[in-house]
Amino acid sequence: LADQLRNAHQVERNGIGLRLEKTDLAGGSKLENAIRKILNNDSYRKNAKKLRETIADRSFPMKKIFVKNMEFLAKHGPLRQLDHYGRHLNFLQYYLVDVIGFVVLIASALIVSISAFAFVSIR
Numbered sequence: 001l002a003d004q005l006r007n008a009h010q011v012e013r014n015g016i017g018l019r020l021e022k023t024d025l026a027g028g029s030k031l032e033n034a035i036r037k038i039l040n041n042d043s044y045r046k047n048a049k050k051l052r053e054t055i056a057d058r059s060f061p062m063k064k065i066f067v068k069n070m071e072f073l074a075k076h077g078p079l080r081q082l083d084h085y086g087r088h089l090n091f092l093q094y095y096l097v098d099v100i101g102f103v104v105l106i107a108s109a110l111i112v113s114i115s116a117f118a119f120v121s122i123r
Contacts, residue, residue: 015047 011017017038024030038044092098 014051016044016051 008019012019018034020030020034024034086094
């Protein structure tokens, strides 16, 4: 969810596509114009081919990195340093039930005291 905006900006910045907002899709004309622009403009095709070649020729292919990481884990086992502490929290700690409960308690106390003050001032 959070990376889609960043990805859209990267696509536009690299010249391989156009970025549209959700509201641009409603009428259909902006989407149609964007598709026509991309299909009729050779610069998008050239930039996409250049990016494809760059990714294919990178010095550290992802497959090699993945295999090296798996071999490392097979040899040394899981690393304790990478074991996130949050994995060991119980339900109350993980979902901050105590913090949320405290905030609800304070908000309830404020509402009750304001209501009582308003009731007393009306009489």
